[in-house]
Amino acid sequence: MDTKYELIVLGSGAAGMMAAIVAAREGKNVLLLEKLSSIASKLKATGGGRCNLTNTLSNDDFMSRFGRDGRFMRDALTAFDHKALLAFFDGIGVSTHAPDGYRVFPTSHSSATIIAALHEEMLRLGVTLLLGQKATKILVQNHQVHGVQTQNATYYAPNVVVATGGLGYPVLGAEGDGYTMASELGHKVTQLHPAMMPLKTKEEWVKNCRADTIAKVELRVNLPKHKKLRASGDLIFTNHGIRGPVVLDFAREVTPLLDTYGEVPLLLNLTKGLNEEQISAHIKNEVAKNPHAPMLTHISTLLPEALSRELCLLAGIDPQEKHNKIEGAARAKLMQILAWTPLSVTGHDGFKLAMITRGGIDLKEINPKTMQSKIINGLYFCGEIMNLDGPCGGYNLQWSFSSGYLAGLSGAMFVK
Numbered sequence: 302m303d304t305k306y307e308l309i310v311l312g313s314g315a316a317g318m319m320a321a322i323v324a325a326r327e328g329k330n331v332l333l334l335e336k337l338s339s340i341a342s343k344l345k346a347t348g349g350g351r352c353n354l355t356n357t358l359s360n361d362d363f364m365s366r367f368g369r370d371g372r373f374m375r376d377a378l379t380a381f382d383h384k385a386l387l388a389f390f391d392g393i394g395v396s397t398h399a400p401d402g403y404r405v406f407p408t409s410h411s412s413a414t415i416i417a418a419l420h421e422e423m424l425r426l427g428v429t430l431l432l433g434q435k436a437t438k439i440l441v442q443n444h445q446v447h448g449v450q451t452q453n454a455t456y457y458a459p460n461v462v463v464a465t466g467g468l469g470y471p472v473l474g475a476e477g478d479g480y481t482m483a484s485e486l487g488h489k490v491t492q493l494h495p496a497m498m499p500l501k502t503k504e505e506w507v508k509n510c511r512a513d514t515i516a517k518v519e520l521r522v523n524l525p526k527h528k529k530l531r532a533s534g535d536l537i538f539t540n541h542g543i544r545g546p547v548v549l550d551f552a553r554e555v556t557p558l559l560d561t562y563g564e565v566p567l568l569l570n571l572t573k574g575l576n577e578e579q580i581s582a583h584i585k586n587e588v589a590k591n592p593h594a595p596m597l598t599h600i601s602t603l604l605p606e607a608l609s610r611e612l613c614l615l616a617g618i619d620p621q622e623k624h625n626k627i628e629g630a631a632r633a634k635l636m637q638i639l640a641w642t643p644l645s646v647t648g649h650d651g652f653k654l655a656m657i658t659r660g661g662i663d664l665k666e667i668n669p670k671t672m673q674s675k676i677i678n679g680l681y682f683c684g685e686i687m688n689l690d691g692p693c694g695g696y697n698l699q700w701s702f703s704s705g706y707l708a709g710l711s712g713a714m715f716v717k
């Protein structure tokens with residue numbers, strides 16, 4: 302079957318659907334190819350099904366959270382920032398809100414609302430949506446795109462937007478096909494690391510604290526060259542390590558270090574920022590109130606009981622021992638551990654549970670004003686496939702929507 306379109310989008314994630322809608326709104330004949338049997342599988346899973354669409358930060362603050370390469374996003378954000386995104390959704394019947402003034406969700410708190418509205422808009426605009434079509438090759442002649450081959454058909458268009466996502470959560474469709482197709486055309490793909498996932502630790506005591514949730518944890522890497530790597534937020538102990546928002550965010554810093562060092566020592570402040578002196582003063586105060594209680598009772602005024610027990614044991618203290626029976630050196634050690642608890646990250650489950658991919662198509666080969674390839678005319682990239690990744694909090698979806706908007710618009714404008 303040979304069919305001609307003006308623009309073909311590969312992948313029906315946030316980036317691809319936005320690109321298709323924008324190009325179709327410009328009056329273009331758009332085809333969207335999706336390899337799975339339904340659209341937007343990853344979008345559906347976002348925010349635990351609630352879909353944290355974006356956040357309310359200014360463009361400058363937003364970009365700074367992506368690190369040095371964040372400036373690459375300036376044109377896409379200028380064209381389509383969080384305000385434009387919310388106006389867009391309002392225009393297709395989705396109301397949104399930011400309950401904490403920062404993270405934005407659909408008021409339904411359901412990603413299904415977002416997906417249904419995007420789907421309806423694509424149908425209204427006449428986008429041809431073909432499911433179960435896995436793109437296998439982008440056809441190029443004389444450095445100009447002219448079509449896409451799938452497992453059983455060829456589709457022709459002078460513009461192709463690659464929005465096939467990264468490698469994380471492969472069950473949701475992203476298996477890295479776009480990297481292969483782009484590198485076959487001469488694009489460089491930087492080293493790929495799983496990011497935003499739970500981490501495994503060497504210490505087995507964590508399993509005894511399973512499900513203990515600690516708010517406002519401060520976490521830092523304890524390696525001489527990387528002391529500046531820090532994060533703070535809520536943390537949850539698991540059977541094999543740690544998870545929770547601060548861990549998800551920090552994982553993207555830790556995975557490249559794991560490749561280099563094999564093990565990454567961390568120090569965690571689990572006591573809401575209290576230092577050794579403050580913790581010591583707090584415990585003395587508790588002892589004065591309740592002199593016959595065991596150490597466990599005093600520490601449990603700061604931390605959950607299971608964790609308090611494990612940290613006592615780590616300091617070599619019997620949790621049932623009374624304060625005045627514990628030697629000064631052991632007490633000092635406990636205060637030190639309570640101020641900065643050591644944990645060593647030894648691994649993770651790879652891309653299986655990685656919410657995003659660190660690395661991707663080299664930004665040097667993409668024009669930030671258009672999202673067009675600098676190597677092949679008519680080839681565009683958007684979303685997670687590019688070498689940019691942000692923290693938790695709506696950053697990655699906003700980037701997918703913004704880059705999808707610019708890629709779709711540029712592709713539509715350059716239609717020959």
Ligand SMILES: Cc1cc2nc3c(=O)[nH]c(=O)nc-3n(C[C@H](O)[C@H](O)[C@H](O)COP(=O)(O)OP(=O)(O)OC[C@H]3O[C@@H](n4cnc5c(N)ncnc54)[C@H](O)[C@@H]3O)c2cc1C
Pocket residue numbers: 311312313314315316317334335336337340341342343344346347348349352353354355434435436437464465466467469470473474475476477478479655656657683684685686694695696697698699701
């Ligand atoms: C569990 C989870 C929760 C998350 N929560 C949030 C959140 O709340 N907020 C946030 O900002 N970010 C969140 N993220 C990250 C965010 O979802 C992604 O960064 C974003 O969805 C990427 O969008 P994309 O369009 O680039 O790629 P994807 O959404 O991955 O879409 C790519 C699409 O391309 C299709 N495809 C792949 N290869 C081919 C091919 N060869 N041919 C045709 N189709 C193909 C795939 O099937 C898929 O549908 C979360 C991620 C996960 C996994």
